[in-house]
Amino acid sequence: MNELTSSPLFGIVLCIFTFELGIYINKKVKTPIANPLLIAIAFVIVILKAFHIPLDKFNVGGDIIAMFLGPATAVLALSIYNQIDILKKNFIPIFIGCLVGAITSMTSSYLLSKAFRLDEVIARSMIPKSVTTPIAMEVSKSLSGIVPVTVAVVIVTGIIGCVFSPLLIKLFRIKDPVAKGVAIGASSHALGTSKAIELGEIEGAMSGIAIGISGLITVFLSMLI
Amino acid sequence: MKLMLQIGVIFLICLVGEGISSILPIAFPGSVIAMILLFILLLTKVLRPDHIKEKSDFLAKNMAFFFIPAGVSIIKYYDVISKSILPLLIVCIITTILTFAVTAYTVTFIMRFLQKGETNNE
Numbered sequence: 130m131n132e133l134t135s136s137p138l139f140g141i142v143l144c145i146f147t148f149e150l151g152i153y154i155n156k157k158v159k160t161p162i163a164n165p166l167l168i169a170i171a172f173v174i175v176i177l178k179a180f181h182i183p184l185d186k187f188n189v190g191g192d193i194i195a196m197f198l199g200p201a202t203a204v205l206a207l208s209i210y211n212q213i214d215i216l217k218k219n220f221i222p223i224f225i226g227c228l229v230g231a232i233t234s235m236t237s238s239y240l241l242s243k244a245f246r247l248d249e250v251i252a253r254s255m256i257p258k259s260v261t262t263p264i265a266m267e268v269s270k271s272l273s274g275i276v277p278v279t280v281a282v283v284i285v286t287g288i289i290g291c292v293f294s295p296l297l298i299k300l301f302r303i304k305d306p307v308a309k310g311v312a313i314g315a316s317s318h319a320l321g322t323s324k325a326i327e328l329g330e331i332e333g334a335m336s337g338i339a340i341g342i343s344g345l346i347t348v349f350l351s352m353l354i
Numbered sequence: 355m356k357l358m359l360q361i362g363v364i365f366l367i368c369l370v371g372e373g374i375s376s377i378l379p380i381a382f383p384g385s386v387i388a389m390i391l392l393f394i395l396l397l398t399k400v401l402r403p404d405h406i407k408e409k410s411d412f413l414a415k416n417m418a419f420f421f422i423p424a425g426v427s428i429i430k431y432y433d434v435i436s437k438s439i440l441p442l443l444i445v446c447i448i449t450t451i452l453t454f455a456v457t458a459y460t461v462t463f464i465m466r467f468l469q470k471g472e473t474n475n476e
Binding site: 173178187191195204205206210237275280285 | 415423464
């Protein structure tokens with residue numbers, strides 16, 4: 130058993146089959162809450178805990194899968210290139226949307242954390258929660274937050290965006306694909322973007338742009354705090 | 355372009371992105387720099403979309419899958435957040451919804467505002 134779980138294939142096989150199971154359940158239940166990614170994460174955690182398999186063993190294979198995240202983000206450039214006319218025409222709304230989104234996310238995360246009587250240092254760790262992990266970690270550090278807390282809330286925020294964005298689009302009656310994409314990217318970074326890609330090419334491309342612009346704006350705003 | 359070569363091209367751009375990221379004075383992820391580089395290469399016609407199309411489709415369509423290890427790694431931080439997990443979760447949910455709504459409405463509003471300006475000028 131120990132030798133089996135030490136192989137990089139262990140983590141990879143576990144991810145593929147829990148994700149396929151997630152897709153299967155998602156098709157059967159037909160609710161956005163039954164998100165394949167969320168189901169896969171839950172099953173992997175349960176399996177690791179049930180069989181007392183250390184996270185490090187899983188990550189031998191898990192790291193190989195995670196390595197594809199960078200290239201998957203980079204190739205959003207192709208979607209953006211395909212939608213270049215829409216980008217040129219709407220650059221100002223996209224930029225202002227990201228700016229207002231970043232300010233909303235940073236201030237509401239801090240103030241709401243304080244309202245819930247969370248420690249000052251936790252509240253500070255929450256400020257960059259809507260941007261992509263590497264940026265969020267640096268911003269958290271510069272605001273003297275706790276970096277692991279930031280990483281955790283960034284992932285939680287991404288999963289929330291990924292799971293709920295189709296519902297939020299309906300709830301707030303967002304019709305325009307540019308507005309949908311920018312809102313997803315600005316509120317839930319690359320994890321939300323994985324859902325935006327499924328909604329359509331314009332949504333995916335705009336969400337991808339929003340990751341970069343929101344990330345940069347958050348870095349600059351954090352310097353002003 | 356052959357699939358192996360497409361993989362090579364995309365991974366090479368990502369590697370250059372990581373390199374640039376490591377020498378930048380501010381923290382900016384290599385993946386986003388690679389996205390900008392790839393975009394420039396497409397704009398300047400150094401690369402054509404069909405040079406990277408199949409591999410790009412594969413990566414983009416499976417993006418959610420690549421996030422599984424990151425999601426699982428949350429158990430590593432469980433001890434740090436377990437004390438206040440419920441308020442943290444509530445804050446995350448409310449602020450994500452709020453940010454989504456404010457951003458979506460801002461984009462829609464500015465788009466309409468600019469369109470009105472255009473039609474008035476005509």
